[in-house]
Amino acid sequence: MDLNTLSPYIRVAWDSTIYPPVNITERVIFDYELMFVKDGECEVSVENVIYHGKPGDLFLFKPNQVHSINLLHDKPLRQPHLHFDLYYRGDSPDVKVSYRPYSLLTESERGWIREDVIADMEDPLPNHIRLNKPAAIEQLIQEIIFEFERKFPYYETTAKGLFIQLWVLLLREIHWRRNTHLQSNWEQLDRVKNYLSHHIDQESTLDELADLANMSKYYLCRLFKKAYGMTPIQYHVSVRLEKAKQMIQFTNLSLTQIADELGFQSIHAFSRTFHKWEGVSPSAYRKKK
Numbered sequence: 001m002d003l004n005t006l007s008p009y010i011r012v013a014w015d016s017t018i019y020p021p022v023n024i025t026e027r028v029i030f031d032y033e034l035m036f037v038k039d040g041e042c043e044v045s046v047e048n049v050i051y052h053g054k055p056g057d058l059f060l061f062k063p064n065q066v067h068s069i070n071l072l073h074d075k076p077l078r079q080p081h082l083h084f085d086l087y088y089r090g091d092s093p094d095v096k097v098s099y100r101p102y103s104l105l106t107e108s109e110r111g112w113i114r115e116d117v118i119a120d121m122e123d124p125l126p127n128h129i130r131l132n133k134p135a136a137i138e139q140l141i142q143e144i145i146f147e148f149e150r151k152f153p154y155y156e157t158t159a160k161g162l163f164i165q166l167w168v169l170l171l172r173e174i175h176w177r178r179n180t181h182l183q184s185n186w187e188q189l190d191r192v193k194n195y196l197s198h199h200i201d202q203e204s205t206l207d208e209l210a211d212l213a214n215m216s217k218y219y220l221c222r223l224f225k226k227a228y229g230m231t232p233i234q235y236h237v238s239v240r241l242e243k244a245k246q247m248i249q250f251t252n253l254s255l256t257q258i259a260d261e262l263g264f265q266s267i268h269a270f271s272r273t274f275h276k277w278e279g280v281s282p283s284a285y286r287k288k289k
Contacts, residue, residue, distance in 0.1 A: 012083040013148040024069035030112040040077035056134035140166040202263040
């Protein structure tokens with residue numbers, strides 16, 4: 001799933017209540033659905049796995065995934081929910097909400113079934129999520145529903161922006177849950193990252209960064225790379241070189257002056273590092289720009 005090209009299409013946004021004896025019998029849907037349990041409890045079956053839903057829980061139903069929803073304790077189930085595509089397609093406006101099993105769908109309806117684009121994610125989203133902060137998720141869902149109910153000018157675009165916020169919040173929730181060691185050390189990691197971002201005019205060592213984070217340099221390297229995709233030293237080089245590229249492009253400073261201002265030991269060390277990361281020398285980069 002490419003988050004850079006995420007372009008959600010929201011098909012349905014509705015704060016609805018199901019009253020007994022009605023249940024959602026076994027079905028498959030064409031798109032994705034997020035269902036927030038506001039009031040009441042339910043037993044949800046997804047691909048023969050049973051979940052107990054209670055207020056504050058979130059369910060994610062995926063395309064062509066067999067599921068059903070049964071009310072519990074003979075009480076209504078209030079369930080604000082969204083049906084959506086993660087990427088807009090030409091037929092997105094034509095697709096309906098399905099309440100039937102796959103065997104009862106027509107051939108044309110089966111053609112509406114979306115690809116499950118989140119199946120190959122590094123942190124795949126589960127069907128049932130017991131949220132740590134349900135109020136934030138519910139608020140965004142309700143804001144999307146409000147936009148669809150009022151239909152102010154450009155409401156679709158506003159709802160799309162709100163949905164992207166919702167999706168990122170959900171991804172972060174799952175990421176933190178599966179990387180508790182990162183969450184518990186995030187303050188130290190952020191301290192190191194901010195220090196490196198604000199000290200681009202000098203070199204830094206792992207020893208001093210480990211002291212700053214109050215952890216071993218080996219543990220720091222492992223956590224930092226898990227959090228940011230590179231080691232602390234690699235991150236420091238990257239931000240120094242980004243500044244170098246700006247100075248090469250937008251100032252008349254000599255390459256030697258730029259190397260000095262960014263704390264490189266010599267113009268040769270600067271040129272060597274620049275070429276290793278950018279694939280061209282600083283002088284060649286200046287000529288290109």
